[in-house]
Amino acid sequence: MRIIEDTRAPFVTPPGLWLPGRDIVGQPHGEGFEAAKKARTPRRSTRVTFRGLKFKRRYETLAFTEFRPLLALAFNPYVVDIREQFPIYEQEAYNRAVRAGRRMFEADKMSIDIVVTLVLPPDYRIHYHGISVKLAGADLSEKDEARHQREEEALGKLGWTWEFMPSNAYSALEFSNYLVMYRTIRDQDVFAQYEEADAFAEYVKKRSTNGTLGSVMRRIAKQLAVPEDRAHELFSIAASFGMLRVDHTKPFRDDEALHVLR
Template sequence: MKILELPKGFVTPASSRPIWRDDFGVRHGQTYKPLHTSQKPGLGLRAQVQSPKLERSVHLLSRGEIAAFFYLLYCPYVVDMREQYPVYDSEAFMRALRQGKRLHKSKCLTIDFHLTLALPPDFRHHSHWVSIKFDKTVLSQQDIQRAEREFNLADDRQSTWEMMDSRDFPAGHLRNFAALWTHFKFTRAWDLYSEASYFARRIPQRSLRGTTHDVMTRHARSLGIGVDHAFRLLSTAVSFGHLWLDHSFHYSADRALHLDSLHYE
């Protein structure tokens, strides 16, 4: 499975948020704590970015992880995203537990992104692991051995695995997703799911003349909501797949709003 090859047009199911913990005792969603955080000093670019869908800050340890975050935030198949996900040996964990100790971080393998996907037709949850490299075409022997280990561990857990780097993510998508994120970065996106769904159905049925701000102003006036809230609903709708943008155009509040052709088929 490859994230970038999933067909467009999918809408995140309304009741697809994962349960409290996974089968290995690791928490989902807002209460998840990554094994490594961006506060720890490092040589690469690091960032702590707010996720409206996870309702927590996400710790990103490289430029490639930042690019992946913005793409995955707006991928409607992704219903949970856990960065720096720990994978550990169960026997070593139980030994530490019997001794009244915590398993040391050095005994854990971390996966850059552990994704929970909702897949059609029954929207079952599927675990997909993503390894982010600076340049996946130039790998050291150590990188190759680690990739093989990650792949085998994912396969043992009935999960899929892929390796990506920042160049895999389309620049037009990342540019537009980063701009959309500013509209709803401190929002609880799931609380707006139903409202965003209704809002999205209105957009293709009405005029798109003028700038995106003009379009949002008309909808806000018609619905009796603020223009800022209209932009929040727009961004939320795109993140859940209620709306799909045409990424051959630059998204901005002061430019025209271009929707994907699937809304007019």
């Protein structure tokens, strides 16, 4: 699976989606999940933590290179959960540690940079997909290649898929667009506003979107008798669920023309 190519078709996150409390390896979904490695870092570190968009937890990125795909995936309507620094280990390795009364050796554990939970059409089945992220243009060593093979094989045993993703798989412009929308709604409970965002999206799709983002949102806010900031929030929430589709080859800014894909 290649997540960018395979989730390119228009899709709206289904409402009322239920996820099991834990997956097949016993890891919690959503707010109960804890990253295997934390971004507690010294000065001048490239590590980043940020508030989740669809779940009330902080995401731990061990390198800034992981921040761009993590944020982009949060706005992918096929993606219904994101778990970073995901721990993978053999049950027997855990059992040995328990019998010996010690913690597992680090060599017995792997952490996958990103594991996403996707809901896939046509029957909305749940699928798990691992992603290893590395700085674009960096040469992969034999150690890197061996690790990637171990990750793909480990996830394959679970029926999951895996891919390698360079840090620039999502363009700088697309990342900037997502950042604008994220800043608008990072403190919102987006799932609680699903129906309102859906109704807003349907209204937008029936109206002209000619003009800058700012002018279009002012016009629609006036028509709906809501504050302009609220129009921006509902637009971004709708975009995160796939109800509205932004053309990410163009900048998404108040003073730039709004490009909504029809």
